[in-house]
Amino acid sequence: MRITSQAVATRSVDRLNARYAGLERASRDASTGRRIHTVSDDPAAMNRVMALTAAGRMRDQEVKAASDAITWLNTADTTLQTAMSRLQRVRQLGVSGASTLPADQREVLAVELRSIQNELVNLANTRHNGRPLFGGTSDGAAVTGGGTAFTYSGDNGQVMRRVGPDDMVKINVTAQDAFFFTAPPGFSDNVFALVEDMAAAIESGDTARASAGLDALDTAMSQISRQLTTVGAQTNHIEAAQMRTADLAAALSTERSDLQDVDIADAILRLRSQETAYETALSAVARSLPPNLASFLR
Amino acid sequence: MFQGLQSALTGIRAGQVGLDTATNNVANASTPGYTRQRVDLASRSPWQSVSGKIGQGVDVTSISRMREGFLDSRARVTGAAAGFATARSGLLTQTEALLGEPDAGIQQSMLGMFDAFDELALDPSNIALRDNVVASFDALGGRIRSVATTWSQLADAGRTRMDSALVEANQLLGRVDELNRHIAAAGSSPSNSALDERDLLLDRLSSALGVTTQVRSNGMVDVSLDGERLVETSVNPVRTLSYDTTAGVIIDGTGTPVSAGGEVGGIHAFVADDLPTVRAQLDELALNIRDAVNTINAGGSAAEPGGTAWTDGGPPLLAATSAADFGLAAGVDGSDVATAALGNHALHDATNVLRFAALRDQNPPGLGAPPLDDRLRSMVVGLGNTTADAVARSDTQTALFTNATAARQAGHGVNLDEEMVSLVQHQRALEAVSRAMTAIDEALNTLINRTGLVGR
Numbered sequence: 001m002r003i004t005s006q007a008v009a010t011r012s013v014d015r016l017n018a019r020y021a022g023l024e025r026a027s028r029d030a031s032t033g034r035r036i037h038t039v040s041d042d043p044a045a046m047n048r049v050m051a052l053t054a055a056g057r058m059r060d061q062e063v064k065a066a067s068d069a070i071t072w073l074n075t076a077d078t079t080l081q082t083a084m085s086r087l088q089r090v091r092q093l094g095v096s097g098a099s100t101l102p103a104d105q106r107e108v109l110a111v112e113l114r115s116i117q118n119e120l121v122n123l124a125n126t127r128h129n130g131r132p133l134f135g136g137t138s139d140g141a142a143v144t145g146g147g148t149a150f151t152y153s154g155d156n157g158q159v160m161r162r163v164g165p166d167d168m169v170k171i172n173v174t175a176q177d178a179f180f181f182t183a184p185p186g187f188s189d190n191v192f193a194l195v196e197d198m199a200a201a202i203e204s205g206d207t208a209r210a211s212a213g214l215d216a217l218d219t220a221m222s223q224i225s226r227q228l229t230t231v232g233a234q235t236n237h238i239e240a241a242q243m244r245t246a247d248l249a250a251a252l253s254t255e256r257s258d259l260q261d262v263d264i265a266d267a268i269l270r271l272r273s274q275e276t277a278y279e280t281a282l283s284a285v286a287r288s289l290p291p292n293l294a295s296f297l298r
Numbered sequence: 299m300f301q302g303l304q305s306a307l308t309g310i311r312a313g314q315v316g317l318d319t320a321t322n323n324v325a326n327a328s329t330p331g332y333t334r335q336r337v338d339l340a341s342r343s344p345w346q347s348v349s350g351k352i353g354q355g356v357d358v359t360s361i362s363r364m365r366e367g368f369l370d371s372r373a374r375v376t377g378a379a380a381g382f383a384t385a386r387s388g389l390l391t392q393t394e395a396l397l398g399e400p401d402a403g404i405q406q407s408m409l410g411m412f413d414a415f416d417e418l419a420l421d422p423s424n425i426a427l428r429d430n431v432v433a434s435f436d437a438l439g440g441r442i443r444s445v446a447t448t449w450s451q452l453a454d455a456g457r458t459r460m461d462s463a464l465v466e467a468n469q470l471l472g473r474v475d476e477l478n479r480h481i482a483a484a485g486s487s488p489s490n491s492a493l494d495e496r497d498l499l500l501d502r503l504s505s506a507l508g509v510t511t512q513v514r515s516n517g518m519v520d521v522s523l524d525g526e527r528l529v530e531t532s533v534n535p536v537r538t539l540s541y542d543t544t545a546g547v548i549i550d551g552t553g554t555p556v557s558a559g560g561e562v563g564g565i566h567a568f569v570a571d572d573l574p575t576v577r578a579q580l581d582e583l584a585l586n587i588r589d590a591v592n593t594i595n596a597g598g599s600a601a602e603p604g605g606t607a608w609t610d611g612g613p614p615l616l617a618a619t620s621a622a623d624f625g626l627a628a629g630v631d632g633s634d635v636a637t638a639a640l641g642n643h644a645l646h647d648a649t650n651v652l653r654f655a656a657l658r659d660q661n662p663p664g665l666g667a668p669p670l671d672d673r674l675r676s677m678v679v680g681l682g683n684t685t686a687d688a689v690a691r692s693d694t695q696t697a698l699f700t701n702a703t704a705a706r707q708a709g710h711g712v713n714l715d716e717e718m719v720s721l722v723q724h725q726r727a728l729e730a731v732s733r734a735m736t737a738i739d740e741a742l743n744t745l746i747n748r749t750g751l752v753g754r
């Protein structure tokens with residue numbers, strides 16, 4: 001075979017370029033920590049990487065929504081617990097009022113009951129992050145009125161949170177659910193008016209009505225207690241979902257890393273071997289371009 | 299006796315020509331397109347002497363080029379294929395880089411939009427979060443527009459490159475025509491440097507256009523592209539080429555479109571085929587996003603801050619006729635984002651926001667499967683596959699071209715060792731012939747000056 005210096009030069013430069021490209025690739029992989037840099041490096045893997053990125057971002061938002069939902073539910077729980085403890089006090093006062101007392105003492109009981117009524121209305125109108133906690137999706141007060149005439153002014157809107165893949169949860173309890181109930185005979189249909197009923201009965205010395213009111217109060221308390229159970233169950237559900245979603249997010253990011261990232265030990269090893277290969281190619285080329293016959297003819 | 303002197307003279311001449319040719323080869327060892335030359339020698343016809351036929355020395359019949367047509371045609375065919383594949387893959391790689399996936403591409407902006415929906419779903423009355431949704435539309439619009447614009451610029455740059463490549467090719471065609479005339483005029487002994495130059499021009503024409511060549515008996519070369527003869531010296535004048543945005547490469551005058559190979563063909567394949575395909579997908583994606591978002595917004599109610607006024611059926615939020623003008627509709631702000639269910643004027647109702655948020659992984663309303671993110675990915679991965687394929691082909695073709703080039707250089711190029719040997723050989727021959735001349739001269743000297751003096 002005939003060989004000329006130009007042919008040797010062309011082939012040598014070509015081989016050097018190939019080696020240099022290999023070295024560049026290995027060094028890029030090692031320095032960026034990525035195995036694939038553009039879609040065309042590995043379209044199938046990049047398709048998966050992009051799908052995993054999108055799914056990961058979705059899981060992140062679900063974890064955030066779950067945290068928000070838990071804050072919301074905790075506020076609802078605290079508020080309803082407070083309402084329960086105030087009703088316990090109403091019950092104590094009702095028991096005292098159910099026995100025959102002098103007028104001035106009955107007056108003291110009635111005053112305290114009316115102040116508790118006020119507290120309860122305020123609890124029902126609690127706002128969380130600038131919106132009524134028990135008012136559905138409306139913006140105004142959840143409960144309006146005074147004396148024995150109270151109405152629910154919110155709506156039946158549901159506050160929904162997506163806390164996991166295909167896991168949409170309703171997190172709100174309305175004042176309608178918690179504080180309104182089927183009216184016991186002779187009494188009002190809501191907690192606030194019921195407290196006023198009690199206050200009025202004790203004030204007027206009607207012990208029979210006051211003691212009947214205690215039964216009505218039990219209905220009210222069991223209504224709130226049911227809602228507390230619902231809130232507690234939702235909190236448990238969402239906490240579990242949040243953990244699961246966070247686990248899923250971690251699994252997605254692991255899989256993405258497996259597809260996209262290099263094994264560092266492997267990358268370093270490849271960089272080393274590419275370096276050696278390049279140096280070998282350089283020295284081989286240096287030897288294959290020797291001085292020609294002209295140097296030896298005298 | 300005298301004949302011997304003549305023979306020695308031809309030997310000296312042949313030696314000189316041999317030395318000159320070898321020196322010229324050495325001098326041109328690195329000249330692009332140079333073909334090594336060889337002195338062809340033939341012995342002169344003998345004359346009839348009394349004692350028999352005696353040779354009359356040596357003739358330099360020609361100085362020939364050591365060129366093989368097969369090596370040339372292989373290098374040109376692979377050169378055209380490599381020019382095509384390299385130009386196309388280079389442009390596709392740039393197209394992909396301009397798309398910026400996966401880290402700085404449309405997907406990140408689109409996920410930003412979905413995140414804005416999810417955040418608004420937590421507090422739909424919050425005007426800052428609604429403004430954030432509008433800002434995310436703007437960011438997505440900016441990203442898509444920038445991809446569309448830079449792609450158009452890339453296509454423009456490709457067309458400019460094609461124009462200048464064709465201007466150069468036209469000059470080359472003219473030069474080939476000119477050389478054809480010189481070579482034909484020189485008849486049977488054309489100048490080797492003219493032939494080398496013409497071969498070099500044909501190489502450049504092949505890698506630029508993918509032309510085919512045909513040698514005629516008078517030494518002229520016809521150059522054809524896609525069956526159309528561009529150079530047909532002394533039959534037709536040279537036909538030049540130009541680029542037409544609709545028809546592609548056309549022949550000036552007749553306007554006949556021709557399918558070019560080589561670099562021009564590669565750029566044309568990209569500008570006329572690859573880019574429009576992916577650009578149409580980008581346009582469709584932009585229109586899909588516009589339709590999905592506007593449909594959902596029209597299906598809800600939008601509130602002024604604080605719920606002071608309501609609009610049933612939110613206005614279009616996005617406007618686009620293609621990816622190039624995709625963006626916010628005029629005058630849109632956060633209060634135009636419909637958050638509540640249609641007709642439900644509840645400030646904290648997030649029903650419609652949840653429909654927006656569902657765009658992340660559900661089929662967009664009115665468009666059917668698949669979801670927007672899948673549509674984006676199928677475009678990105680489609681381009682990725684095309685690019686990967688083009689790059690692989692370019693690598694293969696370039697390797698083949700390098701091989702063919704090296705094979706041709708091995709066949710046509712100058713081997714310095716060979717030339718050194720040939721220099722020494724001719725030098726020695728020259729010395730030997732000189733020695734022969736001296737011998738004849740001394741014999742003649744004896745004959746002329748010493749004849750009759752023997753024994754005196």
